[in-house]
Amino acid sequence: MGKIVAVTGNEACAQALKQINPDVCAAYPITPATDLMQRFSSFVNDGKVDTELVLVESEHSAMSACIGAAAAGGRVATATSSQGLALMWEMLYIAAGTRLPIVMPLVNRALSAPLNIHGDHSDGMGARDTGWLQFYSENAQEAYDNLIQAFRIAEHLDVRLPVMVCMDGFIVSHSIERVEYIDDADVKKFVGKFVPVHPLLDLDKPKSYGPLILTDLYHEYKRAQHEVMTKAPRVVLEVAADFEKMTGRKYGLFETYRLEDAEMAIVVMSSAAGTTKDIIDRYRDKGVRIGLLKPRMFRPFPFAEMADALKHVKAIAVLDRADSFGGMGPLYSEVAGAVMQMDSKPAVTNKIFGLGGRDYLPDQAEYVIDELITIAKTGKVKTVKEYIGVRE
Amino acid sequence: MSKKFWETLPQGSVVLEAGSSAKFKTGGWRSMRPRWIEENCIQCMFCWMYCPDMAIKATAEGKRAEFNYDYCKGCGICALECPGKKGNKAIVMEEEGK
Incomplete structure (x- = not known):
């Protein structure tokens, strides 16, 4: 049986990341997602997780490091908002096109100009064509639940795509709500062991990531990427059914x-x-x-x-x-x-x-x-x- | 059911065969062709070091050997870097097909 707590959306997502214990997390702070990663970095500092936290100099680098770590064969997560997501733009496409199951809470925030730090969906909608799966959460409980399910969905062998889990900046990220936490052991069991596909660190099987694909094959690779997206809803519903068995909380498309x-x-x-x-x-x-x-x-x-x-x-x-x-x-x-x-x-x-x-x-x-x-x-x-x- | 062609592509465009770039013979891009003039060569191996395509062969003894025209794109870096002997270049660029 889980624990009922009064937490913010950011706190709930940091807790989910702690329970999942990713191999690598490369992050750069940006309001209103800063607080999420700051809480997670405390878990790293206090030895509550084994995650390698990579502190980078920008969100472009954060996503780049996540891509490298995911290609190496790790379970990878990061978080961002607004301008941070905008700066990640080219790397978002590379994460998806390379089929890397990175999971990222996106604390939705308006885009500049004029400069604004508060919640709207401009950032997430700007990334809708990147090839990432996107889930939007109504409250802290949904953000927590969606984040845990996101790892299962992203890492499913029929999917292997990055997933964004969105919640409204400040309205959800900074408001304290009632949230039911799942037991650590149950989360661990639900998410399961990470299965790498084509890991770069499997040195006995050398391989290359990021080749140049021109007019002879690019169209076919995009056709294959489209096909994966058509398979995702079935996986999303399967994962939701398992999640309901564990928590009693029902999710659909x-x-x-x-x-x-x-x-x-x-x-x-x-x-x-x-x-x-x-x-x-x-x-x-x-x-x-x-x-x-x-x-x-x-x-x-x-x-x-x-x-x-x-x-x-x-x-x-x-x-x-x-x-x-x-x-x-x-x-x-x-x-x-x-x-x-x-x-x-x-x-x-x-x-x-x-x-x-x-x-x-x-x-x-x-x-x-x-x-x-x-x-x-x-x-x-x-x-x-x-x-x-x-x-x- | 037989798979469609695009279904057989490796996931995420990862190249699973090591060293497969050797199959991509870029020599076909060449419009200028380097020619080695052995009597002007001082065996400094600058050309071997500077070649971006490893298109200059070396012998087991570490001596300069012929160009590998399968991979030489004709960029001319070797000819530019070549110190030659007494002002005479050991590599000259010539128009391809002449």
């Missing part, structure tokens, strides 16, 4: 809340889903058939499963905590892609909210639901993309 008989739906990720559920309850009490779909796995994106879960609704509002300037919000684009696979095409709107840590308040959810009621009645969308919670 996404979570639905009062969606089964809903006429309208809100799609929103991470901490904002909690507030939205409360407001949905209030509207349900008034007889409004509104539900929620909270994506957990953003990459690979579960198009078919989501289309099935939303097939009965008339109107959907997709809330993005990031913008693609001159385009639609990144979550909207994916949901619209799922909607295109449906026979019934519900109306879909896009709301951009909470950038740079702007509070997502109940009145914003109420505004979205009130508009959905009108859209469901009339079938007409006035504005497809709109900023909400803006000071006017």
Whole structure:
């Protein structure tokens, strides 16, 4: 039986890393992820883990060192936020293309300029095409649980891809919540022994990492990488089933809340889903058939499963905590892609909210639901993309 | 079921065969060809040391031998570095195919 504690999201993730005890961790501090790695570095200092902690001079170097350590044959983790992730950009693609199962908590934070340290999804969405799997967590418990599952998923022999585990900067990373820790021995057993694939340190079998692949084979390597992503959801669900057996906590590709008989739906990720559920309850009490779909796995994106879960609704509002300037919000684009696979095409709107840590308040959810009621009645969308919670 | 071609590629584009770069004969890239003039060679082995492609052979006694034109890209570093003998270069670059 695990222990119930009051901890921050960062503390919970540091605890998960301690229980997993990776071989190598190369990290560089950045708000709001600093606190996570600082706590982990204390575990290294106090001899609580055997991890080789590599203190590097930038996030580009952090990811580079992680890639080297993973290619050498180690279980590897790091953590970052915002500009740190942006600086890792080219290395992220190399980690994925080289099929290295690195696990990285990403404490979501806005991107500069203007400089801002608070939570939004701009950093994670900027990395959506890197080939990493991405999971978004609503609270500290989910961040902890997702992080433990991430190692199993990343290291599965059918996957062998890096995984990002995201939580909202400050809102989750620095807020104290009730979290159920799993026993050390259970985590160890669940994650299992690391199995290296093509380790560089297997000196009897010399090999080369990072070759030049030109027009004759590059397209085929990318085709193979796409195929791996199609296999990932099955592994994610298998790991979730095992996790549920151990903890009783159920995870899927996404979570639905009062969606089964809903006429309208809100799609929103991470901490904002909690507030939205409360407001949905209030509207349900008034007889409004509104539900929620909270994506957990953003990459690979579960198009078919989501289309099935939303097939009965008339109107959907997709809330993005990031913008693609001159385009639609990144979550909207994916949901619209799922909607295109449906026979019934519900109306879909896009709301951009909470950038740079702007509070997502109940009145914003109420505004979205009130508009959905009108859209469901009339079938007409006035504005497809709109900023909400803006000071006017 | 037979595998598609792209399914047979090694995971993560890792090259599992050691020393396989020897199979990649880069001599075909060459437009300028180095020629060794043995009577001007003082056996300093600068060319052997500077060659980025290990395209200069050496004998078991450590003496300079012929070029390996399978790998020589014709970069000309050997000719540039060659001190020659009494002002006469032991390596000269000539246009390929002439």
